[in-house]
Amino acid sequence: MRLLEVSDLTVSFPTADGVVRAVRGVSFGVDQGETLGIVGESGSGKSVAAMTLLGLSRGAAVSGSVMFEGTELIGLPEPRLRAIRGARIAMVFQDPLSSLHPLYRVGWQIAETIRAHTDTSRRAAHARAADLLGMVGIPQPRRRVDDYPHEFSGGMRQRVMIAMALALDPKVVIADEPTTALDATVQAQILDLLMRLQRELGTALVIITHDLGVIAQMADEVQVMYAGRVVETAARRTAYYHAHHPYTLGLLASVPSTVGGGRLRPVPGQPPSPIRLPSGCPFHPRCAYQMGRCAVEEPELMSVAGGAGHRSACWLPPDVVGPGETARITRLLAAGRSGAAGGTGFGGRHGRSAA
Numbered sequence: 001m002r003l004l005e006v007s008d009l010t011v012s013f014p015t016a017d018g019v020v021r022a023v024r025g026v027s028f029g030v031d032q033g034e035t036l037g038i039v040g041e042s043g044s045g046k047s048v049a050a051m052t053l054l055g056l057s058r059g060a061a062v063s064g065s066v067m068f069e070g071t072e073l074i075g076l077p078e079p080r081l082r083a084i085r086g087a088r089i090a091m092v093f094q095d096p097l098s099s100l101h102p103l104y105r106v107g108w109q110i111a112e113t114i115r116a117h118t119d120t121s122r123r124a125a126h127a128r129a130a131d132l133l134g135m136v137g138i139p140q141p142r143r144r145v146d147d148y149p150h151e152f153s154g155g156m157r158q159r160v161m162i163a164m165a166l167a168l169d170p171k172v173v174i175a176d177e178p179t180t181a182l183d184a185t186v187q188a189q190i191l192d193l194l195m196r197l198q199r200e201l202g203t204a205l206v207i208i209t210h211d212l213g214v215i216a217q218m219a220d221e222v223q224v225m226y227a228g229r230v231v232e233t234a235a236r237r238t239a240y241y242h243a244h245h246p247y248t249l250g251l252l253a254s255v256p257s258t259v260g261g262g263r264l265r266p267v268p269g270q271p272p273s274p275i276r277l278p279s280g281c282p283f284h285p286r287c288a289y290q291m292g293r294c295a296v297e298e299p300e301l302m303s304v305a306g307g308a309g310h311r312s313a314c315w316l317p318p319d320v321v322g323p324g325e326t327a328r329i330t331r332l333l334a335a336g337r338s339g340a341a342g343g344t345g346f347g348g349r350h351g352r353s354a355a
């Protein structure tokens with residue numbers, strides 16, 4: 001049993017338009033000192049999965065299991081969840097301004113987080129807040145601790161959020177798009193910071209992103225989500241060099257690349273509505289490799305050839321991508337020389353559609 005183990009998590013929201021099937025049977029786990037990257041397009045269910053495991057999906061129908069340190073979190077009474085949330089499992093959100101109160105000094109907000117969970121004196125909590133700001137690289141932390149959120153830059157606010165997440169020595173930190181609002185340089189600094197802290201503190205880290213490039217340096221394991229499901233899971237190197245699922249290949253092609261002049265190339269087509277999912281494999285309408293059964297039967301995660309633990313929810317043969325093939329496809333696509341013309345697929349020239 002891992003430190004945090006999510007099994008078959010399913011989350012649906014009843015709405016006036018129908019049932020939103022946001023998360024459909026997702027499983028993942030993470031241990032102390034490990035980094036798990038969860039990647040997928042907007043609406044694939046990443047945030048809902050993360051919020052649900054912290055008991056924050058109000059109004060949702062939830063099933064499955066979330067075991068944390070041997071305790072089942074699904075259905076845990078709110079007071080017990082509150083003791084875990086923020087303290088044992090902390091979350092860093094995409095937009096620091098919506099998580100920081102504009103009218104309170106930053107140090108006070110960090111101190112209150114500490115005092116909400118421990119009986120620490122005001123003075124000690126304030127001192128700890130300044131230490132934490134120093135730890136996340138805020139210059140002159142003793143002075144800055146009494147500044148207001150608007151006195152910090154975007155990157156510094158994100159550092160403050162990380163400081164707040166670390167305030168209670170959590171076992172698990174979930175960072176949901178921690179860098180999307182930041183420019184590339186600051187983004188790299190924040191990722192470096194997360195990596196360094198994770199090494200030093202030995203926390204388990206879950207990074208949620210829509211950009212495979214963000215986790216290329218840091219994830220031990222990568223999970224790709226599409227339409228509420230995990231469609232591929234692999235160790236990092238396997239995910240980048242031996243990806244199997246056509247959607248993962250599409251995400252790889254959309255990573256800004258030096259070869260392609262740094263231009264982002266999104267996966268062609270639109271993500272499906274979570275209320276009216278396509279029949280069969282939900283990716284089939286956008287897939288360059290679709291075969292007859294793809295529109296009929298939704299594939300489960302199956303073992304594929306990339307190595308231990310490499311699984312893909314795709315009907316293509318398990319050994320369809322040979323060593324180095326993904327990297328080659330990615331480079332070609334990034335350079336704009338692929339067979340993706342027509343905007344209905346990508347890399348269709350590489351012969352996998354015949355499989």
Ligand SMILES: Nc1ncnc2c1ncn2[C@@H]1O[C@H](COP(=O)(O)OP(=O)(O)OP(=O)(O)O)[C@@H](O)[C@H]1O
Nearest residue numbers: 013020022041042043044045046047048049210274
């Ligand atoms: N409270 C809610 N009620 C109804 N539908 C919801 C609710 N919260 C989320 N959804 C829907 O669930 C789906 C998954 O949303 P989620 O926020 O998890 O996506 P995401 O993968 O985090 O996307 P992004 O990259 O844009 O953050 C979306 O279609 C969203 O509209």
Ligand SMILES: [Mg+2]
Nearest residue numbers: 046047048176
């Ligand atoms: Mg999200």
